[in-house]
Amino acid sequence: MLLLRRMLTRLHTPHIALLRAPLFTRKFFFIFSAAKHIAVNYLFPMAVSLGNVRPCVLTSFHHKPTPRVCRSNLRFSKNNRLRLLLTKFSPSSKRCCHFHPLKSSSINGFSVQNDSLEHFDGEVNVDFNEKIRRWIRFIQSILPGGSWWSFDDDVEVKIMAKPVTLWRALGKMWDLVSKDRWIIFAAFSALIIAALSEIFIPHFLTASIFTAQSSEIAVFHRNVRLLILLCVTSGICSGLRGCCFGIANMILVKRMRETLYSALLLQDISFFDSETVGDLTSRLGSDCQQVSRVIGNDLNLILRNVLQGTGALIYLIVLSWPLGLCTLMICSALAGLMLIYGLYQKKAAKLVQEITASANEVAQETFSLMRTVRVYGTEKQEVKRYKHWLGKLADINLRQSAAYGFWNLCFNMLYHSTQVIAVLIGGMFIMRGNITAEQLTKFILYSEWLIYSTWWVGDNLSSLMQSVGASEKVFQLMDLMPSDQFMSKGKKLQRLMGRIDFVDVSFRYSSREMVPVLQHVNISVNPGEVVAIAGLSGSGKSTLVNLLLRLYEPTNGQILIDGFPIKEVDIKWLRGRIGFVGQEPKLFRMDISSNISYGCTQDIKQQDIEWAAKQAYAHDFIMSLPSGYETLVDDDLLSGGQKQRIAIARAILRDPTILILDEATSALDAESEHNIKVATLSNGLLVKSLHFLSLYVLICYYI
Structure with missing residues (x-):
């Protein structure tokens, strides 16, 4: 180390020109400079990006920090060979650093001008031993078992899934394909049959x-x-x-x-409040597709190689x-x-799927809000x-x-070790007369077969x-x-009269x-009445409607339908007798006729669809479209009204x-809204949820 310091000190003194230096010194200078350039521009940034090495300045050795300036240019030839061109020595400089400029930094003392580097090394003094220790820590981190291999500190997702054992997962997969x-x-x-046939081929x-070779023609034939x-x-x-396993795999994924x-689809609405659409679609898509290799490829090859390895x-x-035990070890x-x-x-793989779901969530959210973006x-x-999650x-x-590379490295080492051991010990056995050359050849072939079977099983x-x-x-x-709404079947009333009672209802999401949304609400609506519920935004008007539709369950209190608790009434039967239009109506990607008849269980004719459209004053604009009621629409191709x-x-x-109309006419003009109100007054009970900004309390009144 002392000799190296002396050589570097002599190399950086301005009294000795580089070209007049001995050949050995010049070669060492260029080799050292090239190695330093590679370390600074490739290895060191990678170490910093992995978080195991703190950013520092790789400088040459000096005795005391004095303000000196050193400049150098780096150029690359067409064949990417490094050329270090010394451009200027400062008269007061006692050394010169030859590496490409990293970044302009007042902390490190760098200033970049074009392709030149000005380094005020008086501001930076990095101990050589500290740099060596940092590099040692970096090398230790990338060795097997080092911190670089850990997934604990690098991921910003929370894995909510409970661990599933291999046998439990295979049992669930068997339940899915057991019908076939x-x-x-x-x-x-x-x-x-195929595995047993292949075992006897060697x-x-x-x-x-x-x-x-022994001219035994009959045995040879x-x-x-x-x-x-x-x-x-x-x-x-x-x-x-392969064909049968492929079919089974297709059935499994389907x-x-x-x-x-x-x-x-059978979960409560509160489940979808906590789960994102992008995450759920990722589970249906990429996660299920990940299982597509299980039966058709993985189990297929594992079972085949287990049979062949056992036979070998x-x-x-x-x-x-003795040779068999060596191979077994x-x-x-x-x-x-x-x-x-x-x-x-x-x-x-768990982390990959979680991160993929997060990336899909970002993409889905961006595409759905593209106009806002x-x-x-x-x-x-x-x-x-999006690039954050891709990174x-x-x-x-x-x-x-x-x-995977380390796994293949270990396999190849052990595989070639098996060959060497087989030849070494087998050759000794041949010389002693314990086995013949034919037996040794068979042993080498079957030992390779066993090793490769083990590798395929592992892979x-x-x-x-x-x-x-x-x-x-x-x-x-x-x-x-x-x-629970789908698990229990409630009673179906002979006739729904339409009396609604909210009895001391409270609710929290x-x-x-x-945060309480509703507290001790009491409302009674008689059949034939038209009721409007008015209040400020966030006062709980839509929540009352959601409770009536039983999308949520009250925290306290109960809701009565014709005197019966709503929990005891068959929910599917009840919803079939309620018409609901929300604040932001959603349309499916289908034609207009299918959108209007969506959810109707009875047979619907085209005349019925047109009658309903006329009642809603939608018939005229529908007929103005190129294909009329057969026009394909979705949630973005029509106006709000x-x-x-x-x-x-x-x-x-x-x-x-x-x-129930929950601000369903907010996007309509006054005349259209009036006409729709007149048309809907004959449809039994009309419950309207409206905004009146001049009111500061929840007001229920009868029209």
């Missing part, structure tokens, strides 16, 4: 070679015929196995999505038990690494939000790739555990119990239980006993 178990049985039968292949039979049988059964979708191990022990070490690698990949010009901010995803994928087992880790949230959602008219027509078509 004949496909699974056919696949397993083909797998067993035996007869080696026997054919050595019988040909017999071995060749058996070899051809085994190859044909293996090919046919392998094709059948039924998993059906089960998950059904489970989600038995053959090796029968052939030569290597396979045991490989299996231990396989287990660690599989658990690591399972945890990584465009008006406020926040495209770059949304791209930055997290890339970081996890980088560690997965590094772990596909890690893929299987990734799929299980990615599907944990899917299984958790599938296990959710349906809402589960997402904000500390047009959507409200279609939603009102949808409610009128149901011929409801109770008609």
Whole structure:
């Protein structure tokens, strides 16, 4: 170290020109400068980005910090070879730093002008030993078991899914495909026949070679015929196995999505208040698709290689038990690494799916609010939000790739160790006369088969555990119990008169239980009355409607329908007799006729649809469209008033006993609103929720 300091000190003195220095000194100077450039521009930024090394300045050695200036330019030739061109020595400088400018920083003492670097090293004094310690910590962090491999500090998502064991996940998958178990049985039968056929191929292949060498023609022809039979049988059964497992895999993914979708639709509305649309669609899409490899690829190859590896191990022990035990020990070490690698990949897969769901949530939110994004010009901010999650995803994928590379490294080392041990010990046995050359050849072939079978089991087992880790949230959602509204069947009244009573009703949303929305509300509405509920925004008008529709359950109190508690009335039957138009009506991506008749259980004719549209004063604008009632619309292709008219027509078509309009005419002009009111007065009970800014309390009055 002292010699290196002296050489660097002499190198940086202005009294010795670089070109007049000895050849060894010049070579060392350029090699050291190039290594320093690579460390500063590539290795050191990577270490800083990983958070294991603090930003510092790599400077040469000096005795005391005196203000000196040093400038250098860096250029690259066409073949990317580094050229260090010394441009100027400051007369007062006793050294010069040769590395590319990083950033302009008053903390580090850097100032960038064009491609030149001015370094006021008097402001910075970094201890050489400290830099060495930082690099040692960085190298330790990237070694197996280091902090770089940990997922605990880098991820900003909270994993809510409960851990699912491998056997429990496989049991759930079996429940989904058990109705078509004949496909699974056919696949397993083909797998067993193909695996057994392939196990004997190395035996007869080696026997054919050595019988040909010994001129045993009859034995040679017999071995060749058996070899051809085994190859044909293996090919046919392998094709059948792949086809059956592929069909079973398709059935699994299809039924998993059906089960998950059904489970989600049967949840309470409060569930959708806490879950985002982007997250749920990601579970239906990418998470279920992640399971598509389980049966068709992972289980298929795992079972095949387990059978083949077991057969190869038995053959090796029968052939030569000492060599067989050596190979078994290597396979045991490989299996231990396989287990660690599989658990690591399972945890990584869970994080990948959570981060993917968060990225999909950002994209879905941006696309749904595209007009707002465009008006406020926040495209770059949304791209930055999306890139943030993609960066997290890339970081996890980088560690997965590094772990996969380390796994392959261990496999290749153990694989070649098996070959060396087999040749070494087998050669000694041949010289002693314990085994023949034919037996050693068979042993080498079967030992390679056993090692490769172990590797395939490990590789596909890690893929299987990734799929299980990615599907944990899917299984958790599938296990959710349906809402009580769908579990219990209430009574169906002979005739709904339409009397509504709110008796001491209080309510709080589960997402904000500390904030009361309604407190001790008492309202009575008689059949045939038209009631308007007015109040400021956020006073609870829409909440009253949601409670009447039983989208939420009251925290305290109860709601009576014709004197019966609403919980005892069949909810599907009750909703079929209520017409509802919300504040912001939503349309499905279908034609206008289908949107108006949406939810009607009885047979609806086109004349009925047109009658409802005329009652809602929507017929004229519908007929002005190119395709009339067959025009394809969605939530963004019509104006607010047009959507409200279609939603009102949808409610009128149901011929409801109770008609609820929650600010349903806010986007209509005064004349259209008056005409719709007149048309709807004949539809039984009309409950209206309106805003009156001059009122500061909840007012219920009869019109």
